[in-house]
Amino acid sequence: MSRDLSPLFAPRGVVVVGASSHPGKFGFVALHNLRAAGFAGPVLATNRDGGELLGAPVYPSIDDLPADVDLDLAFVCTPAAANPDVLRACARRGIRAAFIASAGYGEAGEEGRRVQDELVALADELGIVLAGPNGQGVVSTPVGLCAQIVAPYPPRGSIGIASQSGNFVSSFMNLAVATGVGISRAVSAGNAAAVGIADYLEWFADDPETRVGLAYVEGLVDGRDFARRLRAVTERMPVVLVKGGATAGGQRAAASHTGALASDDRVFDGVCRQAGAVRAGSIEEAFEAAATFATQPAPPGGRVAILTTAGGWGVVTADAVHRSSLTLLPLPDDLRAAIDEKLPPRWSRNNPIDFAGAETRDTIPEVLDLVTAHPDVDAVVMLGLGIQSNQARLMREGRYFPDHGLERIVGYHERQDDRFARAAAEASDRTGKPVLIATELAVADPDNAGPAAVRDTGRVCYPSADRAVRALAQLWDDARHRRRRAGGPDAA
Amino acid sequence: MTAPGPTAGRTLAEDDSAALLAEFGIPVAPATRCADPDAAVEAADAIGYPVVAKLVGDAIAHKTERGLVRLSLRDPDAVRDAATALLAASTPADGEVAVLVAPMLRGARELVAGVVRDPQFGPCVMIGLGGVLTEALADVAFVPVPLDALDAAEAIESLTAQALLGPVRGEPAVDRDALTAVLLGLGALAEARPDVVSVDVNPLIVVDGRPVAVDALVEVDA
Structure with a gap:
């Protein structure tokens, strides 16, 4: 049974404690972000001055808040010394969760740690969910909650984020904005004094809005407890982890070579492998993995087909597949024969399926459908999307546009790339198999009709084939881990 | 790469170490x-x-x-x-x-296995490529204890040099079930003997596809 964090992630109303009229102060920013993101419930504020701020009524203290407003969450910006009284007032008022943005706790030396321990004990005694302290805030898109002192407010989606670094919450959410793959809940755990990463992940696993957990961890207090709980969470939802400080040398007093080799990094690798969590090496990789879990179905196996409009892309993608846990499917005879019906003989007639420029108007969606639907194909990586729209852009921006038939051909290319991206999403939805699209145009020209349409289908347009293959392998590793533990065909 | 550090406990003689491994079903060379x-x-x-x-x-x-x-x-x-x-x-x-x-047992492949108690995550079993180059290669994987056969198999699968576990130089592929059994035995040892600080099985020579411990070092609480 996970700890009930619904007052934090789904409060009926929020009060900003220690709101400020100075737009450079946290107490203003928090109120601004809450109001600007359009939280559906009431937003009130307290400070000594009273009055009104950004349209929110301001009261001198928590005890002065009107009794007929349902409030579950206090966002606390007051100095550490004031916070025990704030918590007591919250409890009197029936406020069930407090996000403590204030600093001056465990991060600030021994005295801070003592004050933090006292605050945790008080919150426990009062029955208040204590998030933070020293955290940047909490986001919950299903209720329009942006109770944080940083940007951005991300699009709605199904990734649940918990991070021991507030800045990485922002990084993940920036990547959500960039890819269009959204967030369900996000929390900066701050010092994680009372509610830790495992608590958040457990709640996400029970949360119908969240499909995948994404966490940044450092300095775990009890590694064995974390590993045990992580394992239970991954049984219910995929989890992607990034660990900070993983390369620090271990201090194991042991006469053995085994001890000498047991670095934090390698042991944590083992913890994640056993728990079935995806361990990512960087923030971008972690987000991409989580975004893939959130937007692609689990592959039924590890056999990959590569579709490409040019040879070199297919070759390097095949290399990436060989380096991963995936396998490059030898092209089945019946599939080769079926594609022969669609393409003149200069296509590769093997996997990678290289059209070699032989495609005509309908070839790409038709072959994509054939390949994705084939029972031996478990997943598809598609390359070359947007190449014609890239040329179209050069024409559109060139001096000859719109004459010489350019307007017509530009429109055609853009419609085609849009159509191919949608065909990929549809083929994936229809077959329940992952179809990943990779092109550097995702970052080189995000407005290109190809990547733009991929985003519009709610999926990630991967900036390189390597990254698409890595994400697909993570998807497959997770699926295989589940299947083996369910006694499935890949049981080792 | 760090060399083995100062000992936290005392070591058992090789034959006593081997006898302890044998108790947990790990094949050891007779001596x-x-x-x-x-x-x-x-x-x-x-x-x-x-x-x-x-x-x-x-x-x-x-x-x-x-x-x-x-x-x-x-x-x-x-x-x-x-x-x-x-x-x-x-x-x-x-x-x-x-x-x-x-x-004198012969095999083209030398593996390494062991047990260590991690300060964060508790006892862990290790498997990797062994011999004198173990620490330079550092192709090893850890699994927290307790572990099951799937955990062990996935740790073995995670080693980089998978080709070395297949058929090599006229020798058959490594018997993965036998190797899994070694890891499970080490896990059982770590659970049954909390006084064991660390175990080194290096090398674990692959003889006709089957792993055999030809040297062992067990360290126990002083």
Whole structure:
């Protein structure tokens, strides 16, 4: 049974404690972000001055808040010394969760740690969910909650984020904005004094809005407890982890070579492998993995087909597949024969399926459908999307546009790339198999009709084939881990 | 890469370490403890040549580094000379010592396995590529204890040099079930014996596809 964090992630109303009229102060920013993101419930504020701020009524203290407003969450910006009284007032008022943005706790030396321990004990005694302290805030898109002192407010989606670094919450959410793959809940755990990463992940696993957990961890207090709980969470939802400080040398007093080799990094690798969590090496990789879990179905196996409009892309993608846990499917005879019906003989007639420029108007969606639907194909990586729209852009921006038939051909290319991206999403939805699209145009020209349409289908347009293959392998590793533990065909 | 650090406990002699591994079902090369060169020759005659001779004692942890292992001894004279030299190489700090005589097992592949107690995550079992280059290669994987057969199999699968686990130089592929059993045995040992600080099985030689421990070092709480 996970700890009930619904007052934090789904409060009926929020009060900003220690709101400020100075737009450079946290107490203003928090109120601004809450109001600007359009939280559906009431937003009130307290400070000594009273009055009104950004349209929110301001009261001198928590005890002065009107009794007929349902409030579950206090966002606390007051100095550490004031916070025990704030918590007591919250409890009197029936406020069930407090996000403590204030600093001056465990991060600030021994005295801070003592004050933090006292605050945790008080919150426990009062029955208040204590998030933070020293955290940047909490986001919950299903209720329009942006109770944080940083940007951005991300699009709605199904990734649940918990991070021991507030800045990485922002990084993940920036990547959500960039890819269009959204967030369900996000929390900066701050010092994680009372509610830790495992608590958040457990709640996400029970949360119908969240499909995948994404966490940044450092300095775990009890590694064995974390590993045990992580394992239970991954049984219910995929989890992607990034660990900070993983390369620090271990201090194991042991006469053995085994001890000498047991670095934090390698042991944590083992913890994640056993728990079935995806361990990512960087923030971008972690987000991409989580975004893939959130937007692609689990592959039924590890056999990959590569579709490409040019040879070199297919070759390097095949290399990436060989380096991963995936396998490059030898092209089945019946599939080769079926594609022969669609393409003149200069296509590769093997996997990678290289059209070699032989495609005509309908070839790409038709072959994509054939390949994705084939029972031996478990997943598809598609390359070359947007190449014609890239040329179209050069024409559109060139001096000859719109004459010489350019307007017509530009429109055609853009419609085609849009159509191919949608065909990929549809083929994936229809077959329940992952179809990943990779092109550097995702970052080189995000407005290109190809990547733009991929985003519009709610999926990630991967900036390189390597990254698409890595994400697909993570998807497959997770699926295989589940299947083996369910006694499935890949049981080792 | 860090070398083995100062010990937190005391080490068991190689044959005592091997006996403990055998209790947990880990295949170990048979060895005879001999008090003097005559006994060593007698043991070698019984085992059949070639043999290996090593100096053993509770306080002897890293034999190879000290030159206390003599390989490929092909006749009684070689065994006698080696045993004499090994006993002469012991120092007062080694305490009571003896010569261990064992068959010279051959395999193109040397693996390493072990147990360590991680300060964060508790006891972990290790598997990797072994021999004298273990630490330089660092192709190893850890699994927290307790572990099941799937955990062990996935750890083995996560090693980079998978080709070395397949058929190599006329030798069959490594029997993954047998290797999994070694990891499960080490896990069981770590659970049953909380006084065991660490275990090194290096090398774990692959003989006809099956892993056999030919050297073992168990460290227990002082």
